[in-house]
Amino acid sequence: MKNIAILGSTGSIGVSTVEVVLQNPSRFSVCALAAGRNLKLMKEQIETFRPRIVSVIDHDHARQLRDMLGQSSGIEILWGGEGYREVATCREADMVLSAIVGAAGLLPTVDAIEAGKDVALANKETMVMAGRLVVDKAKSHGVNILPVDSEHGAIFQCLVGHNKADVRKIILTASGGPFFRLPKEKMHDVTLEDALKHPNWDMGAKITIDSATMMNKGLEVIEAMWFFDVDIDRIDVLIHPQSIVHSMVEYNDGSSIAQLGVPDMKGPIAYALSYPERLHDVIAPLSLSTIGTLEFFSPDFDKFKNLDLAYRAAARGGTAPAVLNAANEVAVEAFINGDIGFMDLPDIVEEVVTGHEAKEPHTIADVLEADRNGRKMAREIVERLVLQH
Numbered sequence: 001m002k003n004i005a006i007l008g009s010t011g012s013i014g015v016s017t018v019e020v021v022l023q024n025p026s027r028f029s030v031c032a033l034a035a036g037r038n039l040k041l042m043k044e045q046i047e048t049f050r051p052r053i054v055s056v057i058d059h060d061h062a063r064q065l066r067d068m069l070g071q072s073s074g075i076e077i078l079w080g081g082e083g084y085r086e087v088a089t090c091r092e093a094d095m096v097l098s099a100i101v102g103a104a105g106l107l108p109t110v111d112a113i114e115a116g117k118d119v120a121l122a123n124k125e126t127m128v129m130a131g132r133l134v135v136d137k138a139k140s141h142g143v144n145i146l147p148v149d150s151e152h153g154a155i156f157q158c159l160v161g162h163n164k165a166d167v168r169k170i171i172l173t174a175s176g177g178p179f180f181r182l183p184k185e186k187m188h189d190v191t192l193e194d195a196l197k198h199p200n201w202d203m204g205a206k207i208t209i210d211s212a213t214m215m216n217k218g219l220e221v222i223e224a225m226w227f228f229d230v231d232i233d234r235i236d237v238l239i240h241p242q243s244i245v246h247s248m249v250e251y252n253d254g255s256s257i258a259q260l261g262v263p264d265m266k267g268p269i270a271y272a273l274s275y276p277e278r279l280h281d282v283i284a285p286l287s288l289s290t291i292g293t294l295e296f297f298s299p300d301f302d303k304f305k306n307l308d309l310a311y312r313a314a315a316r317g318g319t320a321p322a323v324l325n326a327a328n329e330v331a332v333e334a335f336i337n338g339d340i341g342f343m344d345l346p347d348i349v350e351e352v353v354t355g356h357e358a359k360e361p362h363t364i365a366d367v368l369e370a371d372r373n374g375r376k377m378a379r380e381i382v383e384r385l386v387l388q389h
């Protein structure tokens with residue numbers, strides 16, 4: 001029996017994880033849950049799993065949840081950063097599934113690693129912001145970090161049984177998002193509603209916007225660099241609108257190995273939870289004859305500047321990727337709030353990253369300082385743009 005603590009249990013990845021756990025009750029149980037503000041779903045999950053501790057976003061939500069559950073529930077209800085830390089390090093957990101969105105997921109994930117917990121990592125920001133530090137910490141604490149992102153889960157599967165020295169290239173596939181076929185000059189007219197329509201994957205708002213600008217793929221390229229210990233110039237992006245080939249590895253002999261499946265996050269989640277074994281009947285089997293056609297295209301770095309910016313930040317290294325991510329988080333929030341236009345997103349990121357002097361972070365505190373600086377610069381640019389509009 002593997003005991004799992006879920007960080008981000010009411011989000012898209014958290015909900016799929018709960019499904020995988022419920023389908024395999026003899027293999028997995030849930031000992032702790034952390035979420036944000038969705039108390040209704042949190043209550044359902046608590047009644048299903050009866051975890052010892054749970055955490056929500058703040059004191060106010062913790063109080064509301066206590067009222068909903070009744071004083072005598074016997075469940076410890078915590079809140080905020082300290083609450084997330086308690087969930088991430090809870091003594092019963094064998095594994096922590098880290099699926100809090102954005103930079104907020106970094107600290108609890110680091111806590112889990114330092115507590116010696118294996119981590120199933122959906123929070124790509126952990127690797128983007130602090131890749132080297134996180135990889136080193138995992139090594140020194142004897143912790144396995146397993147990828148949950150579908151592309152990284154695919155690459156992980158393509159690497160099983162092979163020697164790292166034989167790898168020539170890692171190829172991350174990307175759906176291309178809703179604007180793959182839209183001419184560049186029409187991108188200025190894109191609305192929030194348009195950007196929230198992802199063709200293949202059902203995800204939260206932040207990552208859906210990131211898919212539309214291709215920043216999601218940029219962050220994933222950086223994530224792959226740390227997960228698989230390969231140089232950035234050996235990671236390629238390939239547009240594949242059907243999202244059936246989840247990524248591939250090219251070996252030195254010219255042979256490529258790809259992982260395929262229907263686009264359903266339960267696939268990579270289940271593999272991360274059960275590795276090295278495979279569970280039964282996790283996702284619908286693939287019918288290639290029904291799908292018929294799989295297409296592949298080169299990415300357009302000019303139209304999707306964010307992808308280029310991510311490669312450049314990765315090549316600069318140090319704090320540059322953390323600042324790229326911070327600027328993007330502020331910009332996406334401003335776009336969702338209706339403060340800026342779609343094409344302002346990469347412009348803000350570019351201005352912040354160009355103005356940042358990257359240096360090697362020695363501690364997580366250094367990373368968080370770079371994150372704060374990136375956010376501050378991005379907010380100033382957003383304010384300037386709001387005044388101009």
Ligand code: MG
Binds near residue numbers: 220
């Ligand atoms: Mg992905």
